[in-house]
Amino acid sequence: DSPMDASGSFHLNDIQFQSGGNAFSSVEAAAAQNQSLLWGVYRPNLYFGTRPRLPNSVMTGLMWFGTQDYSGIDNIRHGCEEGDKFEKYGWLKHDGRSFGVQQLKDTRNNVELTTDFIKIPGGEHGGSWGARISGKPIRQGEPMSISAIYYMGIDGEGNFDINTKKFAPKSPVQFGGNTPDLGNFEFTVEQTKGADKSSPIHYLSAELPLNSVWRMKDFSREMIIQSAQKAQDSGRQFTPQQLFTLPSQSLGETSNLLALQMSYDGEFEFEVRFNSKSSPSPVTSATMSSGLSRAIDAFDKRFERTFHLKESGYSDSMVDFAKATMSNLIGGMGFFHGSAIVDESPTFEDGQNEHLEGPVARRPSPDPQMTLPASLFTAVPSRSFFPRGFYWDEGFHQSLMGQWDNDLSLEVIESWYNRQDNDGWIQREQILGDEARSRVPKEFQVQYPEHANPPTFLQAISCYIARLNNVTQVYSVDALGDSASLDHELDVTNARLVNRELATEYLSNLYPKLRTNYQWMRRTMQGKIREYGRHSRSRMEGYRWRGRTMTHTLTSGLDDYPRAASPHVAELHVDLLSWIGFMSRNLQDIATLIGEEDDAEEFEEHYANIKANIHDLHWNNNEKTFCDVTVDENEDSVHVCHKGYVSLFPVLMGLVDADSDELGHILDLMYDPEEMWTPYGLRSLSAKDEFFGTGENYWKGPIWININYLAVHSLKTNYVGKGPHQAKAKKIYNELRDNLIHNIFKEYDRSGFVWEQYNDKTGYGQRSHPFTGWTSMVVLMMQMGRAE
Numbered sequence: 001d002s003p004m005d006a007s008g009s010f011h012l013n014d015i016q017f018q019s020g021g022n023a024f025s026s027v028e029a030a031a032a033q034n035q036s037l038l039w040g041v042y043r044p045n046l047y048f049g050t051r052p053r054l055p056n057s058v059m060t061g062l063m064w065f066g067t068q069d070y071s072g073i074d075n076i077r078h079g080c081e082e083g084d085k086f087e088k089y090g091w092l093k094h095d096g097r098s099f100g101v102q103q104l105k106d107t108r109n110n111v112e113l114t115t116d117f118i119k120i121p122g123g124e125h126g127g128s129w130g131a132r133i134s135g136k137p138i139r140q141g142e143p144m145s146i147s148a149i150y151y152m153g154i155d156g157e158g159n160f161d162i163n164t165k166k167f168a169p170k171s172p173v174q175f176g177g178n179t180p181d182l183g184n185f186e187f188t189v190e191q192t193k194g195a196d197k198s199s200p201i202h203y204l205s206a207e208l209p210l211n212s213v214w215r216m217k218d219f220s221r222e223m224i225i226q227s228a229q230k231a232q233d234s235g236r237q238f239t240p241q242q243l244f245t246l247p248s249q250s251l252g253e254t255s256n257l258l259a260l261q262m263s264y265d266g267e268f269e270f271e272v273r274f275n276s277k278s279s280p281s282p283v284t285s286a287t288m289s290s291g292l293s294r295a296i297d298a299f300d301k302r303f304e305r306t307f308h309l310k311e312s313g314y315s316d317s318m319v320d321f322a323k324a325t326m327s328n329l330i331g332g333m334g335f336f337h338g339s340a341i342v343d344e345s346p347t348f349e350d351g352q353n354e355h356l357e358g359p360v361a362r363r364p365s366p367d368p369q370m371t372l373p374a375s376l377f378t379a380v381p382s383r384s385f386f387p388r389g390f391y392w393d394e395g396f397h398q399s400l401m402g403q404w405d406n407d408l409s410l411e412v413i414e415s416w417y418n419r420q421d422n423d424g425w426i427q428r429e430q431i432l433g434d435e436a437r438s439r440v441p442k443e444f445q446v447q448y449p450e451h452a453n454p455p456t457f458l459q460a461i462s463c464y465i466a467r468l469n470n471v472t473q474v475y476s477v478d479a480l481g482d483s484a485s486l487d488h489e490l491d492v493t494n495a496r497l498v499n500r501e502l503a504t505e506y507l508s509n510l511y512p513k514l515r516t517n518y519q520w521m522r523r524t525m526q527g528k529i530r531e532y533g534r535h536s537r538s539r540m541e542g543y544r545w546r547g548r549t550m551t552h553t554l555t556s557g558l559d560d561y562p563r564a565a566s567p568h569v570a571e572l573h574v575d576l577l578s579w580i581g582f583m584s585r586n587l588q589d590i591a592t593l594i595g596e597e598d599d600a601e602e603f604e605e606h607y608a609n610i611k612a613n614i615h616d617l618h619w620n621n622n623e624k625t626f627c628d629v630t631v632d633e634n635e636d637s638v639h640v641c642h643k644g645y646v647s648l649f650p651v652l653m654g655l656v657d658a659d660s661d662e663l664g665h666i667l668d669l670m671y672d673p674e675e676m677w678t679p680y681g682l683r684s685l686s687a688k689d690e691f692f693g694t695g696e697n698y699w700k701g702p703i704w705i706n707i708n709y710l711a712v713h714s715l716k717t718n719y720v721g722k723g724p725h726q727a728k729a730k731k732i733y734n735e736l737r738d739n740l741i742h743n744i745f746k747e748y749d750r751s752g753f754v755w756e757q758y759n760d761k762t763g764y765g766q767r768s769h770p771f772t773g774w775t776s777m778v779v780l781m782m783q784m785g786r787a788e
């Protein structure tokens with residue numbers, strides 16, 4: 001018997017799991033997660049850097065600069081910067097747990113770098129790992145002179161065993177160390193190509209205070225300039241390579257930092273190996289090589305098994321594009337730790353000062369404070385421009401990542417909900433610690449506890465539930481023999497997918513937080529509804545984004561999208577009501593799953609009321625679209641209609657019935673080239689809107705992939721094959737999906753990157769890059785397939 005009931009929801013307790021399925025106990029599962037996710041390239045703001053998922057511990061990183069002339073020192077490569085003008089960079093393959101392969105083309109320095117990362121599990125401290133860094137000329141025949149610095153530091157308790165009095169590094173450089181949380185370990189740095197025994201290795205050893213390893217670029221540069229000045233004082237002539245070197249000295253009696261500098265003319269390769277002493281299986285050059293080739297092979301097979309792209313007829317280059325896009329999202333995961341800045345001072349009551357703009361003006365006495373340090377494990381929208389966690393971006397990221405590695409994604413989701421305060425608020429932008437803060441202009445640093453952001457994590461969680469549902473079907477059909485051949489063996493990536501107890505435990509632990517967050521949204525974003533629709537029972541369901549200024553509603557995520565001409569407390573936002581309806585429905589599913597029947601009933605009622613109010617409050621029958629609401633001079637409710645993404649939300653969230661007239665009109669709006677349709681995806685604002693393409697033109701025309709993904713996803717799940725508009729829905733689904741995939745791929749091919757948004761006239765990628773945040777939803781769209 002299928003555990004699904006007629007409505008399509010199912011109960012975890014009814015699921016028959018395959019015996020011999022994942023037999024992890026909950027403690028074992030948690031330990032396995034911690035072990036396999038302890039180490040990573042969790043410093044995504046850097047071109048290459050490693051750290052464990054521990055607050056004050058070992059951090060390593062790579063820097064390099066060109067020595068073909070004397071200006072290279074002013075352009076040390078370290079943090080991902082668009083100004084470095086690489087023609088391409090990013091993880092081509094990365095599985096999130098065991099390995100990654102990255103390629104970087106530093107055009108100005110004529111060097112193509114490869115950074116391979118491989119972990120060798122074993123022991124009690126997250127195992128060992130190795131990095132292999134290699135470089136070769138991009139343009140053969142032209143000179144390539146590179147000075148590379150690799151640094152290893154401890155940002156907290158612990159020491160390196162380096163004899164600071166007489167340290168004379170020679171490849172392989174080997175030294176031990178220890179920290180309270182990693183125990184004893186050993187680092188080895190070995191030059192494997194492009195150097196011989198006589199090649200000098202310059203170094204710097206130091207005893208650094210807490211919270212300074214992240215400043216290594218500035219620190220190294222300063223030391224190099226100092227020693228260059230000394231050298232020049234001697235009156236002799238030096239090549240840039242001879243001149244710009246670390247001073248080869250130790251600052252301090254003991255060491256918690258070692259930087260090694262190796263210089264090359266032409267091809268090179270070196271390895272950095274970290275051996276955990278508790279592990280019986282050491283990482284060596286040979287185990288790295290064999291581990292890497294095994295991991296790459298497994299990755300390719302698993303990618304096809306997960307997404308079936310080759311099988312669906314995609315070319316090799318498109319499959320490689322999909323791999324690189326997902327890998328840079330996963331290789332862009334970070335572990336962040338530190339204080340944020342929050343202003344919890346009271347705001348004016350609604351009704352007072354109702355025309356005041358923005359969070360600062362709304363506070364009689366602003367009081368920004370540093371919070372206690374906290375941690376977050378998350379992917380980031382863009383390694384170069386926004387290398388930190390963003391709430392609504394992350395829900396998209398996890399819809400894809402969960403498909404690849406279920407339990408990794410659940411770790412990230414849990415990490416975010418651990419950032420929720422008792423009221424139910426989660427900071428929209430997670431700027432944790434000085435390193436993260438150093439990338440954010442002052443005026444954007446403060447977070448305000450009345451600021452929300454779209455609840456996309458519920459999308460990620462609903463994807464998890466869909467996967468559970470799928471596994472259930474696989475395991476509950478009679479053909480158990482067949483399902484056994486599927487890869488649901490004891491596997492750390494899907495323990496909480498194939499094991500009923502673990503899934504129940506996870507969702508039951510998460511659920512109270514989801515509910516608190518939902519209640520917080522409903523309470524604090526509550527709107528003032530002036531006119532009740534015909535469904536008086538639904539009068540409460542109307543909402544308004546806080547944190548609005550005349551020109552921006554950052555909290556909505558659609559920053560400069562046009563809203564009512566001036567902010568007003570009687571405004572109602574149709575995208576927000578849709579999001580809250582989306583929450584009600586998803587929470588109902590989750591509550592049902594874990595047996596919270598009463599709650600489920602309550603959510604169901606909210607949902608029905610919201611659906612009614614979407615229509616009653618927000619549908620404009622003259623414009624044939626959904627609109628925001630505000631009041632006019634006479635305080636009468638009026639619609640504010642700017643056709644574009646905001647108008648689509650009720651359809652994006654599946655709140656509009658397949659057989660409604662409204663759906664037909666919204667589909668027409670999408671498909672009209674004079675409004676939203678382009679050959680590259682749906683533009684954010686109708687070309688007919690008075691504000692189209694004006695001002696900052698961020699969400700006033702350009703094409704964004706997150707919203708396009710929601711459109712494609714909703715068309716497929718809610719409207720294709722249903723009701724009187726199904727032919728139109730299918731046509732739009734197929735064409736839109738094709739347009740998006742082909743343009744994003746074409747632009748990747750042309751420019752080397754995926755982008756933050758795409759130009760609605762040319763299809764060109766624009767703004768931040770690489771932006772493998774929600775633009776990576778393209779992989780899910782590839783997987784979705786055509787509707788026949």
Ligand code: 6A9
Nearest residue numbers: 381386390393439440441444557558559
């Ligand atoms: C500015 C500038 C070096 C804007 O992808 C993250 C967010 C989205 O959540 C949002 O919907 N992006 C979108 O409208 C980028 C936000 C960057 C804000 C910080 C700092 C950096 O200067």
